[in-house]
Amino acid sequence: MKSKKEIRKEILDKRNALIKDDVVKRSIRITEKLISLDKFKDSKIIMAYMDFKNEVMTGFLTEHCLKLGKTLAFPLIESIQGIKKICAYEPIDRENGLKPGTYGILEPVKHLSRKIDPQKIDMVIVPGVAFDTKGNRIGYGAGYYDVFLREVKDECFKVGIAFELQVVENIPKEEHDVVLDAIVTENRVILSKDYIERI
Numbered sequence: 001m002k003s004k005k006e007i008r009k010e011i012l013d014k015r016n017a018l019i020k021d022d023v024v025k026r027s028i029r030i031t032e033k034l035i036s037l038d039k040f041k042d043s044k045i046i047m048a049y050m051d052f053k054n055e056v057m058t059g060f061l062t063e064h065c066l067k068l069g070k071t072l073a074f075p076l077i078e079s080i081q082g083i084k085k086i087c088a089y090e091p092i093d094r095e096n097g098l099k100p101g102t103y104g105i106l107e108p109v110k111h112l113s114r115k116i117d118p119q120k121i122d123m124v125i126v127p128g129v130a131f132d133t134k135g136n137r138i139g140y141g142a143g144y145y146d147v148f149l150r151e152v153k154d155e156c157f158k159v160g161i162a163f164e165l166q167v168v169e170n171i172p173k174e175e176h177d178v179v180l181d182a183i184v185t186e187n188r189v190i191l192s193k194d195y196i197e198r199i
């Protein structure tokens with residue numbers, strides 16, 4: 001079996017090769033699939049992310065969330081007792097609430113945002129490099145989401161969004177990895193076996 005590192009590189013190369021027009025079109029199709037899910041409709045507090053490079057674009061989704069009056073939070077890496085981790089913040093000021101942080105990715109400005117208790121989040125839109133159909137995920141290698149997803153409530157719907165080219169046969173799962181409930185691509189909605197068995 002390929003290592004996480006090998007898969008990470010292979011898929012990042014493929015995703016980086018997508019042209020912008022493809023990224024836009026596929027991101028719109030992913031958004032349409034995601035917002036048609038009952039789980040989305042029922043979620044009041046949603047954690048999304050701000051895309052960078054060729055990640056699935058979240059702008060269509062976040063605009064839609066705001067139109068529907070949903071509470072929208074974004075990740076901010078904070079140092080808590082010397083340990084860097086993801087915290088959820090809802091930007092209150094729509095104009096200035098997000099600014100470029102590390103690597104130029106937009107992140108919430110703390111004094112213009114409200115901290116959201118992870119236990120209150122109904123749905124987390126999880127970014128990633130590669131996914132398999134069992135709900136396993138490879139991120140950039142820091143394990144930030146593995147830590148954050150343990151803090152949300154059991155009923156919180158954890159959904160990865162990805163282009164079809166990011167879905168691989170098999171991802172080596174380690175003890176600390178959190179399994180997702182679903183993956184949405186431009187072609188399909190994949191519910192994980194773990195999730196199906198739970199509902």
Ligand SMILES: Nc1ncnc2c1ncn2[C@@H]1O[C@H](COP(=O)(O)OP(=O)(O)O)[C@@H](O)[C@H]1O
Nearest residue numbers: 004137138139140141142143144146147176177
């Ligand atoms: N819950 C956790 N407890 C302890 N260490 C963790 C935890 N989650 C992740 N890590 C650390 O983060 C590292 C990277 O995790 P990995 O799953 O490979 O990254 P990613 O999920 O970003 O692809 C792991 O080697 C592990 O040491």
Ligand SMILES: [Mg+2]
Nearest residue numbers: 139143146177
């Ligand atoms: Mg992991």
